[in-house]
Amino acid sequence: MDAERKPITVGIPRAMLYYQYGTIWKAFFEALGVKTVLSPPTNREILEEGIRLSVDETCLSAKVFMGHVHALIGKCDYIFIPRYSSFRHDEVFCTRFEGLYDQTRNIFRTSPQRFLSCNIDAKNHQSEGDAFQALGVSLGFSAKESRQAYRQALKKQQAEQKAAVRNQEAAAKKDGLKILIVGHPYLLSDPYLGKPILDFFRESGTILLRADHTNRDRAKTACMEFSPTCRWIMSKELVGGAMLWKDRADGMILLSAFPCGPDSMTNELMTRKLKDIPVLNLVLDAQSGTAGIETRLESFLDIIRFKKGSPV
Amino acid sequence: MKQSRKIALPRYAEYNCAMKYVVEQGFESKCILPPPLTKRTEELGAKNSPDFVCTPFKTTLGSMIEALEAGADTILMVYGICRLNYFAELQEQILRDLGYQFDFINLSQFNTGKKKDFLRAVKAINPNTNAAKLTKAFAETVRMVEHLDEITGKYYQVCGFDPTRESRLIYRKFLSDMYAAQTLADIEESYRTARRSLAGLPLQKPADPLRVGILGEFYTVMDAFSNLEVEQKLADMGVEVHRWMNVTNSMLRPGGKNHQIQIMERCEYSMGANSTTDIWQAQTFAQMGFDGLIHIKSASCTPETDIMPVLANLSQDYKIPILYLTYDSQTSDVGLMTRLEAYYDMIEIRKKAAV
Amino acid sequence: MTKENAFLGIDVGSISTKGVIINENNQILSSEYIWTEGSPISAVKRLVGLLEDQFDRGCYQIVGTGTTGSARRLAGVIVGATVVKNEITAHAIGTTTFYPDVRTILEIGGQDSKIILVENGVAVDYAMNTLCAAGTGAFLSSQARRLGIEVDEMGEYALRSGHPTPIAARCTVFAESDLVHKIQMGHPREDIIAGVCRAVASNYLNNVGKGKKITSPVVFQGGVSKNIGVVKAFEDLLHCPILVDENGHLMGAMGAAILAKRSVKRDVFDFSVENTEFVTREASCGRCSNNCEMICVYRNGQLIDSWGNRCERGAVSISKSIAG
Numbered sequence: 001m002d003a004e005r006k007p008i009t010v011g012i013p014r015a016m017l018y019y020q021y022g023t024i025w026k027a028f029f030e031a032l033g034v035k036t037v038l039s040p041p042t043n044r045e046i047l048e049e050g051i052r053l054s055v056d057e058t059c060l061s062a063k064v065f066m067g068h069v070h071a072l073i074g075k076c077d078y079i080f081i082p083r084y085s086s087f088r089h090d091e092v093f094c095t096r097f098e099g100l101y102d103q104t105r106n107i108f109r110t111s112p113q114r115f116l117s118c119n120i121d122a123k124n125h126q127s128e129g130d131a132f133q134a135l136g137v138s139l140g141f142s143a144k145e146s147r148q149a150y151r152q153a154l155k156k157q158q159a160e161q162k163a164a165v166r167n168q169e170a171a172a173k174k175d176g177l178k179i180l181i182v183g184h185p186y187l188l189s190d191p192y193l194g195k196p197i198l199d200f201f202r203e204s205g206t207i208l209l210r211a212d213h214t215n216r217d218r219a220k221t222a223c224m225e226f227s228p229t230c231r232w233i234m235s236k237e238l239v240g241g242a243m244l245w246k247d248r249a250d251g252m253i254l255l256s257a258f259p260c261g262p263d264s265m266t267n268e269l270m271t272r273k274l275k276d277i278p279v280l281n282l283v284l285d286a287q288s289g290t291a292g293i294e295t296r297l298e299s300f301l302d303i304i305r306f307k308k309g310s311p312v
Numbered sequence: 313m314k315q316s317r318k319i320a321l322p323r324y325a326e327y328n329c330a331m332k333y334v335v336e337q338g339f340e341s342k343c344i345l346p347p348p349l350t351k352r353t354e355e356l357g358a359k360n361s362p363d364f365v366c367t368p369f370k371t372t373l374g375s376m377i378e379a380l381e382a383g384a385d386t387i388l389m390v391y392g393i394c395r396l397n398y399f400a401e402l403q404e405q406i407l408r409d410l411g412y413q414f415d416f417i418n419l420s421q422f423n424t425g426k427k428k429d430f431l432r433a434v435k436a437i438n439p440n441t442n443a444a445k446l447t448k449a450f451a452e453t454v455r456m457v458e459h460l461d462e463i464t465g466k467y468y469q470v471c472g473f474d475p476t477r478e479s480r481l482i483y484r485k486f487l488s489d490m491y492a493a494q495t496l497a498d499i500e501e502s503y504r505t506a507r508r509s510l511a512g513l514p515l516q517k518p519a520d521p522l523r524v525g526i527l528g529e530f531y532t533v534m535d536a537f538s539n540l541e542v543e544q545k546l547a548d549m550g551v552e553v554h555r556w557m558n559v560t561n562s563m564l565r566p567g568g569k570n571h572q573i574q575i576m577e578r579c580e581y582s583m584g585a586n587s588t589t590d591i592w593q594a595q596t597f598a599q600m601g602f603d604g605l606i607h608i609k610s611a612s613c614t615p616e617t618d619i620m621p622v623l624a625n626l627s628q629d630y631k632i633p634i635l636y637l638t639y640d641s642q643t644s645d646v647g648l649m650t651r652l653e654a655y656y657d658m659i660e661i662r663k664k665a666a667v
Numbered sequence: 668m669t670k671e672n673a674f675l676g677i678d679v680g681s682i683s684t685k686g687v688i689i690n691e692n693n694q695i696l697s698s699e700y701i702w703t704e705g706s707p708i709s710a711v712k713r714l715v716g717l718l719e720d721q722f723d724r725g726c727y728q729i730v731g732t733g734t735t736g737s738a739r740r741l742a743g744v745i746v747g748a749t750v751v752k753n754e755i756t757a758h759a760i761g762t763t764t765f766y767p768d769v770r771t772i773l774e775i776g777g778q779d780s781k782i783i784l785v786e787n788g789v790a791v792d793y794a795m796n797t798l799c800a801a802g803t804g805a806f807l808s809s810q811a812r813r814l815g816i817e818v819d820e821m822g823e824y825a826l827r828s829g830h831p832t833p834i835a836a837r838c839t840v841f842a843e844s845d846l847v848h849k850i851q852m853g854h855p856r857e858d859i860i861a862g863v864c865r866a867v868a869s870n871y872l873n874n875v876g877k878g879k880k881i882t883s884p885v886v887f888q889g890g891v892s893k894n895i896g897v898v899k900a901f902e903d904l905l906h907c908p909i910l911v912d913e914n915g916h917l918m919g920a921m922g923a924a925i926l927a928k929r930s931v932k933r934d935v936f937d938f939s940v941e942n943t944e945f946v947t948r949e950a951s952c953g954r955c956s957n958n959c960e961m962i963c964v965y966r967n968g969q970l971i972d973s974w975g976n977r978c979e980r981g982a983v984s985i986s987k988s989i990a991g
């Protein structure tokens with residue numbers, strides 16, 4: 001890197017799409033020699049700050065996101081909030097991701113903090129690659145450097161996804177009670193929101209399969225068959241992933257954050273159409289924490305064990 | 313043979329007259345009008361819908377059930393740029409689970425906007441469609457929608473200042489004419505009559521009445537039943553009510569890019585669905601010196617929830633109070649009235665204090 | 668001797684009914700606060716009787732009457748009000764009269780909560796709870812019942828707590844299950860009660876108060892303002908003193924009386940309602956599937972008003988029944 005180029009630090013909120021595309025982001029900045037800093041893992045304080053800052057009616061995940069942004073204020077030159085709109089005409093994002101950057105800027109209007117974005121909107125002729133190239137250029141790197149950094153980052157992301165699928169394949173081959181959990185990565189992988197649920201299963205000795213640990217292309221095809229007009233890319237991956245894994249699981253959990261727009265509909269469709277597998281719907285609400293959830297998980301496991309004739 | 317289809321679309325504001333016109337004149341099929349929306353429609357919809365889906369999903373589902381009860385054998389459902397894109401597929405599943413027998417034409421399958429998709433949609437509705445007739449009917453339907461929007465807008469601006477209440481009769485007559493229209497001549501004649509009659513009304517209007525701009529989520533802001541007639545209620549208090557959002561402005565003459573440029577400082581990108589035009593409307597009303605703004609949305613509407621921080625900043629910058637109304641199937645008339653009355657009092661006292 | 672003018676204000680809420688009589692200088696001549704007990708008509712009649720006992724009919728004459736609160740219309744019909752106003756406006760008017768410098772009015776009542784922002788004595792912005800009754804007086808009462816204490820005692824319990832237990836209060840259902848959970852987990856009662864008070868305050872700020880710039884002086888009123896635990900929670904969350912007027916619960920009625928004073932309409936009120944019989948009947952319109960529930964009010968057997976219909980179909984049937 002040029003010696004005279006002032007080193008900058010980019011803050012990344014550890015929430016929402018970080019759990020889906022964070023590897024690309026970090027690898028992209030790293031390849032360009034830009035320092036990144038992550039907000040701390042979600043905790044009560046971050047959640048409460050997020051609730052305070054957000055519109056009351058927004059989803060739990062978006063509230064958590066605002067808490068993470070708050071935690072990064074003043075700790076970096078820019079806070080990075082890419083705008084994800086579409087990958088193709090039939091692969092779009094929930095409008096919340098289209099508006100997240102501008103919503104955040106408006107919520108933190110009185111703060112001197114600067115924000116950084118890039119616009120992934122293939123429907124309007126800006127692919128992910130184009131967006132990251134433009135982002136690199138806006139930070140003073142050449143188009144070529146930026147494009148190369150993106151390619152490298154993408155590869156890393158794909159390798160990581162592949163490894164997750166491979167690990168799950170291995171787990172699925174083992175004997176034991178298997179539960180398929182369908183939920184957005186930003187819920188499942190969040191240490192404050194989803195982790196207690198994952199821990200519960202781990203401790204109960206069940207094998208946990210995640211719908212999002214799937215080959216993304218195969219998932220999209222599978223979703224197309226099950227629900228042809230579903231166009232949210234993240235729902236496609238989840239619904240498709242669920243279709244691909246469900247036959248190897250004994251029960252399925254649909255985990256959602258209140259009041260997730262896409263989940264409110266796709267989870268209903270799955271509940272209605274899938275008759276051959278026991279389904280448990282779980283909705284996480286701000287502040288409700290895990291109160292009562294444990295009881296529901298336990299009884300769900302009991303029912304499945306009972307059905308299988310294994311000891312309760 | 314599918315020629316004797318009895319097609320129905322769920323109720324949506326007063327636009328069903330236009331849908332009826334294009335189905336009958338363009339596709340030469342029979343159109344079944346579902347009964348006007350009532351509490352029953354809402355309850356039927358809410359009972360059979362997932363809990364935290366938005367209210368328009370529930371209301372349109374209820375209207376589909378009532379259309380099937382009224383004898384429709386085919387349901388036609390449109391698509392949009394938010395959850396609306398997915399309404400049709402889930403609604404069809406729910407109706408099938410309820411045991412109804414019907415054909416379902418889900419236009420969301422044909423949403424690329426390409427000509428090929430359009431032709432496939434036409435074929436799905438009626439394979440024997442006459443292209444010339446359809447083209448003519450489309451053009452005429454556009455006229456009808458433009459007239460409907462113009463007369464509706466005029467009506468809400470005058471009805472609060474019309475002591476004889478004649479405007480109500482004029483508007484009602486115009487609507488029933490639109491539902492009965494069979495030719496372009498029918499449409500044009502009723503339009504001219506309504507426009508002339510509304511313009512000729514003797515009004516009792518203060519020189520500087522309170523002006524309120526209404527904006528918000530596509531379905532609820534336009535559908536008088538769903539928003540508990542918020543426009544009529546305000547007009548009855550003597551407020552000049554302005555609403556930019558209608559099908560003509562948002563779909564027939566879209567100004568998306570231009571709107572985005574005008575609000576660039578508040579919002580760099582589209583925040584999804586109608587967010588850009590919404591913010592632009594709020595800004596325009598504020599710049600025009602309106603006394604207040606009312607933001608309307610159904611419970612859990614994602615894009616409209618997300619623009620609230622933008623609107624809050626705009627409200628501060630222009631010192632214009634915004635009343636936020638969230639509707640779900642439990643929202644009551646009495647609760648709305650209390651909020652509207654208080655809002656009216658506040659902007660009236662503010663206006664007097666400013667003078 | 669000519670009598671001085673006086674003005675009556677009545678505020679009928681879902682839980683309590685309040686009334687004041689003031690003179691031209693806004694001085695309180697009589698005031699009363701009773702429970703509505705689900706019957707606004709008998710509450711208003713009782714209230715009027717109690718106000719009359721404190722009132723000097725020799726010196727004053729009531730020439731204007733204002734009603735407010737959720738049963739304002741019914742109360743207005745019963746007392747023959749010269750002004751019927753919604754409670755938000757009435758509270759703003761009442762409070763700004765006594766606190767001309769106030770910038771923020773927080774109000775939590777039985778079913779509703781609201782915030783009013785004031786600049787130079789004029790309300791410039793307000794918001795009201797949108798979806799559910801979580802965090803209102805009704806919520807506090809039900810939680811007190813669950814914990815086996817009187818709602819009036821909650822404040823004192825809360826003040827004894829050092830570590831308020833976090834309680835979910837986004838909606839009543841969630842809150843209840845969380846509360847049960849916390850009780851079972853063995854949290855001390857003081858901490859849970861303090862937690863409930865804190866939940867009410869923070870839920871209020873996250874919902875009604877969202878995006879509103881809360882500037883001092885802040886006045887807190889409504890039934891819940893009597894709960895010192897909630898007052899304390901607001902002070903902690905807002906980092907500023909919270910003013911609670913001992914007559915805070917009367918502000919709506921005060922506002923109604925002041926509005927009656929400001930209005931040009933005059934009508935002598937002679938307390939005669941106590942001996943008049945008022946009956947309301949529910950009628951179902953039945954002219955369309957809205958099946959609007961209409962309320963018809965009868966005075967001594969005669970229909971004097973009705974409301975509740977969503978369209979004009981119902982209005983026709985009423986005018987017929989008046990004619991018949």
